[in-house]
Amino acid sequence: MIYRETGQFKTSYAADQQIFPIRQDRVGIGILLAVAFLVVPAVAGNYWFNAILIPFLIFSLAALGLNILTGYAGQLSLGSAAFMAVGAYAAYNFQVRVEGMPVLLSFVLAGLTAAGVGILFGLPSLRIKGFYLAVATLAAQFFIVWCLTKFPYLSNNSSSGVISVPGVEILGFKFDTPASRYLLVLSIVVALALLAKNMVRSSTGRAWMAVRDMDVAAEVIGIRLMRTKLLAFAVSSFYCGVAGALYAFCYLGSVEPDGFSLDLSFKILFMIIVGGVGSIMGSFLGAAFILLLPIFLDISLPALAGLLGLPFDGATVSHIQLMVFGALIMFFLIVEPHGLARLWQIGKEKLRLWPFPH
């Protein structure tokens, strides 16, 4: 009833091909963006910005990057954190070494650097598939982190290998409050997400999906495998690279190579699987779920234990959190292996008929 596209006639090609062909979607996205840009900065506190919203957006972007590679092009990767590291360190170097370098430009260059590295590590995908490829991307994960540790040049000769990034300033405006940083990150993420949404429904995106579904068949119908796969690696790494730059500049402020560990790569993988493989929206939902769940457990479990009068010490609570987190992931996969995005889709189908399902 509420969500029904009857009566919306497309009379031109342009109307038929817009990003959100259904009016309700357009309105929904519009409201969402309006809330994100206007309402949230007005109501959210510093904790929300610094500990939840900013990392949520950054991880959504990284998850989006991985989703392009894994969800659309079908190449499983366990090295996303390393590409984030490339982005973070590249942006830092462009900022510190080039006098007067605009921050946004250095973010873009950081993304491009990551894309270059991504292509390099994407080359094996031309021969290797599936889990073999996944484990091969681990090579990228460990090798890149090692390089960042070993070449002092990359961390501007810091004796500890840790980089501490300069503040973000665009056209004289200092992004030093959490709210302003949030808006900066939000703008970048929204722009890149829309770009991704557009890309996956273009011929590039269709080529990716064809390769994902069966690469030999795709090759037979004339898709150039090498170009398509490497492009997926490049675009994906670009997204991860920008996310890494934002992670360093707008979130932590100081990063070390070890911070971009395998754990982080896994976390990003969790996000797309819980959120929905092959779904732009799923990247956001997954990032929210994986980030918020531990925080939620962290806050609620001790309170719950206190309420029930259970004699938990700190260690026990932490252990139970880990167990619950693992159990919930398994539970989710059992109940809905296609992720939160699929639930959303089912919800939309239901809404289409509601309240008169017959």
Add this chain to the structure above:
Amino acid sequence: MIKQFKQLAIASSVAAACLGAAIPAAQAAEEQFFMLPSYRVGPYGANGQSFYGGFIDYLSYVNQKGGIDGVQITWEECETEYNNAKGVECYERMKSKAQKAPGPIHTMSTGISYALVDKAAADKLPLAMMGYGLTSAVDGSVFPWAFPLVTTYQMQASAIIKFLKDKNAGSLAGKKIVYLYHDSAYGKEPILALEAESRLNKFDLVQIPVAHPGNEQGAQWQRIRQEKPDYVIMWGWGVMNMTAIKTAQKMGFPRDRMIGSWWAGSEEDTVPAGDAAKGYMSATWNVAGKDVPLIADIEKTVYGAGKGNLKDTSKLGTILYNRGVSAAVLSVEAIRAAQAKHGKGKAMNGEQVRWGLENLNITEARLKQIGATGLLPDVKTSCDNHEGSGKVKLQQWDGAKWVVLTDWIEGNKQLIHPLFQADAAKFAKEKGITPRNCAAEAKK
């Protein structure tokens, strides 16, 4: 009549007692809040467990003894899993609570400390990094809010060299020392100091890094066997330590020529290595054992009242437990110092606690008062010296416990401190910070 009078008297005295009780209760509303981004799970969970157990036990102990001049201490833990991003989340979550009257923040993680240095300074919350962290923060003119208290990796390395020098009749010339380190910020910090020492004392320094996590060190120790060094100095953490000790045994390298850093010298490192660890030495800035009066008193008072933080009381008196207590002692002392200046019996705000940390003067006499004689060295901080001590002891594992070998040894300050200043100056330049003028502040 008399009976009534009696009743009245009882009633009034009860009321008076209640009132009397109510007055201190009102005062006790003054509270100092400690945020504890702790870790008890994950690869380093066992270490965090002991450290934060000791830390919290001391806070409970102070509370049971009436607080810091009547100011009660409250605290909240948040699990970081030794993960930087989670550490930041914990910090952000608890910081609004800490804004009013914070205790120094202890993360016991070099990575998390790095991530918090700027944030804590912006939020005006004092960050303590006792024996870890951003060591160039010794220069308080650039890092007013960060305190690598007691001693730093660099000073420790220098002290170890001094110990070896004394052992070798005052000269290390021509000796060969291998520096085996965890390949991270933690392991890399002392390199510059060791290189400076090697130039000064003319010994040969061979650096061998171990990739994280360090649970396999065959190649590194084969190399050590080939190099035939006189000593191995080791900067390990977690599983790397016992693997190193075990692999040394496997390669036939004598353990009494291995010296670990203070994060490589706890029971968690030696007990699992079994007999292999016998003779292994390490530096430490706090001693182990329950014979320190304070530790014994904590066991009696806190655990006696059933308020202990650890389920496993065998951890009491271990190196890391005592280190947690020492860290808490210094934090509480800083608040006392702040109270002495800004008003006794009041909760201190961030700026006041920062002042306290910067003007700590814990003498032997004061340590004795607390019951912590010999537990940690005397500490005296100032604006240009946030370290305050730079002393360590050397200890040796005898197969069952740590035996202290030396008195406090101070590193070569003239050699090491300029390194901090150079690093801090570079940091200030990169970040566009104007350093405070410590000399001018001291005159005021």
Add this chain to the structure above:
Amino acid sequence: MQFFFEVLIGGLLSGVMYSLVALGFVLIFKASGVFNFAQGAMVYFAALSVVGCMEKGAPLWLALILAFGIMTLLGIATEKFVLRKMVNQPPIALFMATIGLSFFIDGFAPLLWGNEVRPLDIGLVDEPIPWILDSYNIVVSKFDLVAAGLALALVALLALFFQYTRVGRALRAVADDHQAALSIGIPLQHIWALVWAVAGFVALVAGMLWGSRNGVQFALTFTALKALPVLILGGFTSVPGAIVGGLIIGASEKLAEIYIPPVLAGWFGGNFGGIEGWFPYVMALLFLLVRPEGLFGEKHIDRV
């Protein structure tokens, strides 16, 4: 030259330790097509269970049996509550589920037994064998030799089991196609529970050896990272591949750690040690470019 051989032998023996962990992966992958990321956590859990039982007063042999019982229960529970409900899901979903499982175990194991680092003494001292040291000046550890012997025995046993028993044949059928196996009457549940129990047993052996070497602690889960390149090199489905892969990875990793950093330092200046973290992966990667299915992996034929 003597030094080269010492490193080589040390590397080969370390490689066997990696193989032990890799074996567990292979077993489960072979039987159910699941890439079981929780294998590292299982190694940890198994070793912790042994130590935990011993702390409660059980002698070593009893602790081993109890730990095996616990691992079997874990296997059955995993089958019953997770895998059974995910039949015919894409492999990546199953893979994810095992990551979830590894989190669960990471929390559950220390909750049950405590998280402190503990020694595990199985009566083997890790010392150089004196006569080899004296006559050739080469360090060969007694401990490593025993471990290698144990690993080889285990592999032989498993290979026979897979090749010649009914259950083994059923396992191979299940690995080929879940549904086809079900349709010809192979009881999938039993097979899976069984294979998880066997993997648990392998984890127990690996946990004992690694645990007595490095102490029983959370870091045992990291052994999985050492096993992955072995797995790629040897192929996901080959038991002998795990051993050969382990030997190759172990030896080349140690040789590389000794001989490559000086070369790099000559080129760039600085200290380039610590390449063990990535070298096996890069090597496995280069190897895959030549043989995409690993050393002993089954050839995969694509049909459109």
